[in-house]
Amino acid sequence: EKLMIRMKDPFTDNIMQNNIDIKDPELLDKKKDKNSLEFAFNAQKEKKREIMILTIMKEIKNYFQRIENINPTSDAHSSSATVFKYETTCITKDGELKSKNGKTRMAIMYPIKPMLFREITKVLFNNQADWWKSFEIEASNIESYLPDGGKSSSFILESNDRKFIIKTITDDERSLFCNILPDYCEHIQNNDGQTFIVQVIGAFIFQFPFS
Numbered sequence: 001e002k003l004m005i006r007m008k009d010p011f012t013d014n015i016m017q018n019n020i021d022i023k024d025p026e027l028l029d030k031k032k033d034k035n036s037l038e039f040a041f042n043a044q045k046e047k048k049r050e051i052m053i054l055t056i057m058k059e060i061k062n063y064f065q066r067i068e069n070i071n072p073t074s075d076a077h078s079s080s081a082t083v084f085k086y087e088t089t090c091i092t093k094d095g096e097l098k099s100k101n102g103k104t105r106m107a108i109m110y111p112i113k114p115m116l117f118r119e120i121t122k123v124l125f126n127n128q129a130d131w132w133k134s135f136e137i138e139a140s141n142i143e144s145y146l147p148d149g150g151k152s153s154s155f156i157l158e159s160n161d162r163k164f165i166i167k168t169i170t171d172d173e174r175s176l177f178c179n180i181l182p183d184y185c186e187h188i189q190n191n192d193g194q195t196f197i198v199q200v201i202g203a204f205i206f207q208f209p210f211s
Helices: 030-065 114-124 131-135 139-145 171-190
Strands: 002-008 015-021 086-089 106-111 156-158 165-167 204-207
Touching: 030 086, 030 106, 030 131, 030 156, 030 165, 030 204, 114 171
Parallel strands: none
Antiparallel strands: 002 015, 086 106, 106 204, 156 165
16 A cells, blocks of 8 residues: 655645555554655755755846846835845746746845945956856756855855855844945955955845745
8 A cells, every 4th residue: 555645845836746655554654754754855955955056046147247237126125215126037957947827936136235246346357258157057967066055054155167156144144244345345446356355246135935
């Protein structure tokens, strides 16, 4: 006989079905049950990482392509007059992420202090054409990009040419960095980008349609 485990896929709203072989419904092999559930949860975790990597890299690349022409838009989630907000499609290895009813699932990217970072990138990449291509990524090679946050449990990812690192930070770290960002930008400009301080070229908040 078989026991059917049904789980909702948080990415597509589809129901995932997994059949477990059992000899007696009253004597379910608990270990097999646990392993099957762990496999399903791990598969969801890997899929979530895949979507995050492909979507983040795509949108960051697009953002740096258009950084000279960025324009503020109003945003209902902010008390400030204007913020920067970009809505983007979630990407998987097979293309756009869609829900069960065929609707494209969307993510939102909020660049932090984009005007200051625009001045920083002007200094750092003044004579470099198409530097943003570092963030291009091949969906077919997604396994080689799976990040490892180490002891900090941060989401850490390298660009394809290993020139840049993308790393998640805490709210406290973000608040601290935003406070020193004007002085940091001035330091980069005054030294024509020649500094031993880590060169930070952007900060973003991403919201995905799953937890």
